[in-house]
Amino acid sequence: AWVDAMGTKGSYVELFGAPSDNNAQTRSNGFETVLSQYSDLDKKAQEVANWDRTQGYSKMQSMLQANPDVAGVISGNDEMALGAIAALKEAGKLEGKVIGGFDGSPDAIDAVKAGELTYTVLQPVAIFAEEAVRQADHFIKTGELKVAEEKQLFDCILVDASILEVYDFVGPFQLDR
Template sequence: MLRKKTLGSMIMVGGLIVGLTACSSGGSDDTGSAPEGESAGGGEAGGLITIIVNDPANPYWKTEGDLAQAKAEELGYEATVGAHEGDTNTENTLIDTAIANDSVAIILDPANADGSIGAVKKADEAGIPVFLVNAEINESGLAKAQLVSNNAQGAALGAQEYVKQMGEEGTYVELFGAPSDNNAQTRSNGFETVISQYPDLEKVGEEVANWDRTEGHDKAQALMQGNPDIKGVLAGNDEMALGAIAALKEAGKL
């Protein structure tokens, strides 16, 4: 089971806000203190940064928004956090609001690798830089940066431990993240690159659970019903894994 790298992503969010501040810098104060009207990062503070996350009901995305907002405000910006909950229409509305409110930048965890391209393009055409965190879109050159964890490497490392815990043999099922998020396939591929080297490990089922704990629970139940003798469950994120753990406990299999 693979956890999303909350701390690493938050460090990247803080870094991009500092970078945004520095881009507007005309110089630094040799005394080390920021002149009036400037942030500690060396640039002119002020203006609104709009932060758009996926679903704050998920602790990862809640933390993502909270820490980005806190860092922006620490640097002297106003900040607002909205959530699209995986819906591109909601995402479009939030981008429209950010444009109407004259945001100086948008930090976006995109709803869809393909479906979010139009929203990012709209902001770019309005002259507002967009920084993507956690997930990517399938078009380069629109966002100023796409900051993501190395999901392939992380999944491979997780799979190595999984193989050890499974004793290099047995049947298992996989809970797959949201297909609209490139991270889901990248992580699944990362698992496969390692597990495929062990012929006595066999995947006998897979269900999409959309990074969600409730779906993870329900899909794990369904997979267990169809495959009652499985030895393990592999999940692409912590929320799906926690749902699967609850289902396994209920079935007396944990």
């Protein structure tokens, strides 16, 4: 989604979560796996912002001073992306920037609605929790696991302008058609 919005060329920066958190490295590795396929996408900087909006803001300010013409920001979570948006707004450089977040937070969805955040990725934790309860119930009733693998994949939902035309996000993790 980020490449689709950005195009296959241009410069960008990355905001990285807490280095001690496996999710930070997993997300960054995922970004790198995809973005490295596009030789004309040029990562100018990567800064650790520890999943924090205030740190995302200050790190974006620093990266923007060193790289005033970056076209995009890819972020490991919504809080850091929202901090980057604040820094870009303050510098008068938000217009036309491609900014991607992750978590589907209410503030991020509002930023997508406002046209400031290109997208966020919603992890539908209510669906995860429901399936966990089903599996626990099955185990309690039968003494057998419902699935063979402990780790399971669940689809996330890309929240961008196109999905907002179809769904109304009425609260955290709730969709109405």
